[in-house]
Amino acid sequence: MNRRIEPASEPRPAPPPNRRASPRRARSMASYFTNHLRAFFASLGQLLRTPLPTLMTATVIGIALALPAGFHAVLSSVQTVAAGWEGDMAQISLFLKPSVKEVQAGKLADRMRAMSEVAEVHYISPQEALAEFEQSSGLRDALAYLNENPLPGVLVVRPAAQFAEPAAARGLLRRFEAMTEVDSAQLDLAWLERLHAMVGLAARGVWLLAGVLSLAVLLIVGNTIRLGIQNRREEIVVTKLIGATDGFIRRPFVYGGMWYGLFGGVIALVVVNGLLLSLSGPARQLAALYHSNFRLELLGGAATLGVLTAGALLGWLGAWLAVGRHLRRIEPV
């Protein structure tokens, strides 16, 4: 073994001289990024060295994230279909003044057809209205006593898709009401508004669920990181003794939490898309029975990004909170 002791000329006292001509600021910036990059990959390596526990924690996080993400996917499929229904169902009936003759009504209908807010206009003349009424009411004999048709002409307007939603349809209704030819206008919204309220409630439910489960993710990550801190207590003590700042010690744990969250997000995506795929066939069959074009869509780009970001952020935050609480208590003795 080599036991050579260096002559005295070698060691130089601190502070270490700037070896390179690089300015101090550039140096400290570089070391800042190096420190972060190091912790970023070191924490990843640390997790991958114990793949099974890492996978288990990430799976728990993944399930917690998958629940709101899955409900969100189902809900947005429902919303797509509901938007289709709105387009079909939103109808504005314009009852024309008795003085408006059929030719005028036809012109008005043409004018409306030219509006971008309107998808379709259908004219029902007073005669057609009467015939329809006779048929549906069974009052043919009674009506025969009337020497004049009491029914007005009606324009049935279907708004364009963007104006089918309740608030916009109501605005359209008010504009039509103001037209000189129109006596009164009517919009049947109850069904639509009920559907909207239900979807809105469900959406709020999904957000609440997401909130509660985010808290769960914070706790899971926090607890995992707390155990990690306990296991590496001695290492923390020693690095503190050598002059590590709290930030330096915190960094690998916080990045570790971020990785956990990110892995959890990936697992959530796999779980949700897997479930959606396996359910989409039966769902389509069921919808076909109801003559609906309902389809379960996989998570879109924005939702995918959202799940991954939420996972990483929650992991980061959970770790940060846990480290802040536990690190201060570990002091060298």
Add this chain to the structure above:
Amino acid sequence: MIEFHNVAKRYPSGHAALRDVSFAVARGEMVFLTGHSGAGKSTLLKLIALIERPSAGEVIVNERNLTRLGRRHIPYHRRGLGMIFQDYRLLQERSVFDNVALPLVIAGEYDQRETGRRVRAALDKVGLLGKEKYYPVELSGGEQQRVGIARAVVHKPVLLLADEPTGNLDPDLSREIMALFEAFQRVGVTVLIASHDHDLIARMNHRVLTLHQGVMLNGEGAPAP
């Protein structure tokens, strides 16, 4: 470099480990700190490294009054020191190389080649150049001690604090390590060594501070020996 003014240290248990200790060590001086087991040597070193705070009195290190040094500044204070511990305090899960590199990593050294060069220079000085890939458990007590010494000097500290640095070394190795400390002292590093190896201390021509039951026998204003 080091000044103690009427320093006392009472542990929460009530034990008075140091009583009214006053002394000074000049910049570039090499001083031994001796005394019986439990005399307070480790405690004194811990006060310098701010591992413990004094119950009374003032500690000034490198012209900095530690009494008023906030928690946030402690890491930067420690980076100027090189500490060698009685129980080595190596990271068991890291290789010898990584252990020695730690002070550089903490200080934000980003140049891998520079780090490697400095770590190998430090390991070379303690005669462990061939063992950089080993883990602490694979080393003997003396070898671990020397890894600890390499780690203490790798970042070229202004002040070297050593707590029983030769406790596990054979006489030849002890002499070489002491020669290494002297080499550092000659280039301006202040060295304070706690030891009860009287033979070794006697052979070397350096000032000796003696603690007895927490009292400094030959500091300033201390009872004459």
